[in-house]
Amino acid sequence: MSDLNILLAGFGGQGILFTGKVMAYAGLMEGKEVSWLPSYGPEMRGGTANCSVCLSDNKIGSPLVTNPDVLVAMNLPSLEKFENDVVPGGIIIVDSSIIDKKVARKDVTTIYIPASEIAENAGIKGAANMVILGKLFKETKFCTPENLDKGLQKTIPARKMDLLDKNRLCIKLGTEN
């Protein structure tokens, strides 16, 4: 993998920023240049939350991802807002348990995964983001499995470390589905 620009988007509370941070930390463990930039301000409250992550072998120019190689869409407004920005040949990952709509573009690889359903069936409601992360990891191999796990450990705050294995399980389910 060389450069990878990722845009993660969904509702506030879906763990969009957290997912981005796991990726950024995993990239750091991998020895990459990394950046993480959240959307901030009123759009965070009730609307869409999104987060730009850049992983690169070179110095990162703009940390603001306007044309992602990978778009993760965890709600319909996000898919509609960013679908046309994805670079040709890029990847769109859609949480199909939340979004009914199909991606219209033919020049990108679209992956539909019922992430929320998978997480809920595994008894970990609200961990759809980790299922998606597993899928994203499988499709792009943006780091080694070891570094992904290190990224996860770095990102989970100490007081929530009891959730580490549940998050690991959801990542695993993402890679298998």
Added chain:
Amino acid sequence: MADKVLMKGNEAIAEAAIAAGCRHFFGYPITPQTEVAAYMSKRMPKIGGVYLQGESEVASINMVLGAGAAGVRVMTSTSSPGISLMSEGISYIAGSDVPCLIVNVERGGPGLGGIQPSQSDYFQATKATGHGDFHLLVFAPSTVQETVDLISDAFDLGDKYRMPTMILSDGLLGQMMEPVVLPEAKEPTDSKDWAAKGHQGKRKHNVVNSLYIDPSELERLNRERFQKYEKIKETEQRAEEYLADDAEIILVAFGASSRIAHSAVDMARKQGIKAGLIRPITLWPFPEKFIEKHVGHAKSFLSVEMNMGQMVEDVKLTVKDRKPVRFFGRTGGIVPTPKEVFEQIVKINGGDC
């Protein structure tokens, strides 16, 4: 070497200031800067420091003046409208020759403007942060690591020259996370022999003041201060050059927009266009020497900013009509894309603008 950690620019500002021995923070929250104050409010009480949220920016900057006059390392942080409110106090601080660190995490203006990243306070930071004849030493970092490194320098140089210093950041650099290595912590000191603090009657008392009713005394003090500024212009200019030595089109950009300009230069080089970048790290003093070096071989200059064209005036003052100086910017909280900047380079290269 310490471990690299991912930190938000704003949190890194706070942690770097603490590492530099700052134990006094006065401020008032405002987006997109609030994490600096939030972080300080958590950390300061644990390390014996002072975190105090004033009732306004006006109050906060005057608390900074008081603490600075007593000789301690002190800072405040705010975003654009907050600096306007603080401008009177900043002028008093400069007039009193008190060192302190002022952080501006810029947002779009004028007025309440917006909350997205901007660089539209360049004029304010470098020309007239308040009334009267004075300057601040102004640093413009372009990464989270550089923000950390410059904070320590800003405190040290502020003490050395007895003047207020500013870190001019913006919403993009403040909100983004990048890997940083934090410096080793310095212990706070308050060994300033001019400071107005308790002396148990053992020496003559010090006065820290900016009021001089006698015009000839005020003129003398202003002239002395400007002699100091001349020395700073001579010794403290900083900039980073990127592919500038053989460049025909030289971009000039600072802070967040310099990152975009850097990418645009790379795109231009891939097309065989000789583009380069000069990135001012000090905005005051403006790094004239770094521009001057390249006026001979450059065919033209392009100032790239997140405003309607402010630093471009300093580039023009330096280039002095010897070469064309152009401007490209986005404003209101819009961050330019590398492609937009690249298109400007292509246009200039084609000679049709």
